[in-house]
Amino acid sequence: MTPKQEDIEKAKRIRKGDVRTASRLIRNIEDQIPEAKTTIKHIFPHTGKAHIIGITGPPGAGKSTLADALIGSFREKNKTVGVLAVDPTSPFTGGALLGDRIRMQRHAEDHGVFVRSLATRGALGGLSKAVGDAVHVLDAMGKDIIIIETVGTGQQEVEIINHSHTVIVVLVPGMGDEIQAIKAGIMEIADIFVINKADRDGSRQLYAELMAMLDMANISSDGWRPPIIRIENVFEPISFQKKLEELSGKIEGHFQYLMDSQLLGDRLRRKSMMEINEALRASILEPVLKELAENGELEMMAEKLIQKKSDPYSLAEEIAGRYLKNVP
Template sequence: MIDGLIERMLKGDKRAAARLITLVENDEEKAREIVSKIYPYTGKAYIVGITGPPGAGKSTLLDKLIRVAREEGKVVGVIAIDPTSPFTGGALLGDRIRMQRHSTDPGVFIRSMATRGSLGGLAKATNDAIKVLDAYGCDVIFVETVGVGQIEVDIVKTADTVVLVTVPGLGDDIQAIKAGLMEIADIFVINKADKEGADATYFELNLMLDLEKERWEKRGWRPPIVETVATTMRGIRDLWKAINDHKAFLEKSGELEKKRRFRAEEEIKTIVSDRIARTVGKKLSEDEISTLIERVVKREIDPYSAADQVIEKALGVKV
């Protein structure tokens, strides 16, 4: 079945691609088989992360970016990370509704994925779904994060270019940027720039970039600040140009290869960590784990020693 789906997907069958994403999302063993077989066909798509707080207009912005990319003949993939339904475990929001006019376009593939409770809002299967869309033939893949709770930083482990979307009047948003996102954002977007406070937001972002001047000079790329009004297309083409400019910079400087090496390293770490956790679950009973936890609570053993015992029993390796 999987071989047939892959063959159809490689010929441009959208339904086959959708089925493969469902399999990598829900079945660990099949995900491994699928990724192993499609991996030689991957590595061509450019991945753009769209992140930012709720209400910043990320989906509307993305809807317009799809339009501009399609005007250039690009095949576009979209993975929208949504909150998980507590009842079904599926994605709570419907991105096909938000981007409905693209759903019948054969050159656009839109898929919602649930966070499944994973920290940072990025589903574990996101990387595998990206590989499916890459092999399917997408030129650019947008990954839109859920934006729930806090602005997310996990996207840096997935995307080649990270676009951080903010809006005027969100003081907390700017504080969140100060708290760490300055390091991962490649492009800043002030959406809804026709609203009061847009100039102040631009000034604050620009000031923070000035304060980090040494970092940008070292990287060779100072993140541009693009003002947009997604509902009217204002600034959308400027944003698309900024994305392409960043791509050209990464390719010329060799940073794109470094980014993808980092991404591969992080993915391997995640897979190893997940498999160790699964092995521990198989080799140690709940009673054994509970007993160890109880001993740590009673100060009979320290957490490091407890972890050593778990690893030794589960993996047969003495730490």
């Protein structure tokens, strides 16, 4: 088989739902093996069918447990589910402990569910650089629902909005005063808020603060007011199940709203812009940087800066002049 045929074969197997081929491709994407791009080219036309749901929130808020519960709820409706669960990479050793899966292992043998853990490998936005393409793989496999779980986030990790249709921000009571609720960043990106562990002290206050924040916000910009769902105790099956149904109803409602309004188009455009941006960076900037690093020029340029013989902008213009045909 020629390499090209091999890629077409791989793409076919992925579209038939072959787990081994899909998980190996995701691995090659993570490892930045150049051949992975070729396979992506073949599956890309077959993507765009899944409803992509992002789950984000602080560490220990219950994102994985919620993802597990949602998998169950979607499976009851006969929808297939793919999950990408991201956990942090150590800045010191490069290793990672990927533990989100523990909460979802009851679905391991269900052929309608595919769970893949990813390490951030230095990415700062709460996700891994591989997430965009890994979503394409799950989408091409025919998963109806794709859940992306971010690392435990703080205030600023909002990368998830570029990858999902519906963003769920999971909060827990007792994380700060009302000013936290009106800060920019993660509090702005929710399509749905979940207050988890709402049987704890401070849950009513958090609910009131979120309501006040939403009252202040200019919701007319997209017309969707994020609902707030309080989930009390995962160990009380009846009330938990009821809240879960409410949440999954809101998730479906939000997707419907996106489709009925112009918003789905807007989100797709935002995502496509980001994908082009990243692909350009990978095919233009990275090869240049690699060459400059290998021939020692990068080092020399740094030296020039230290000795104040040049400045970053002049150096960059010089390099751009050398590599690019038309420099504005």
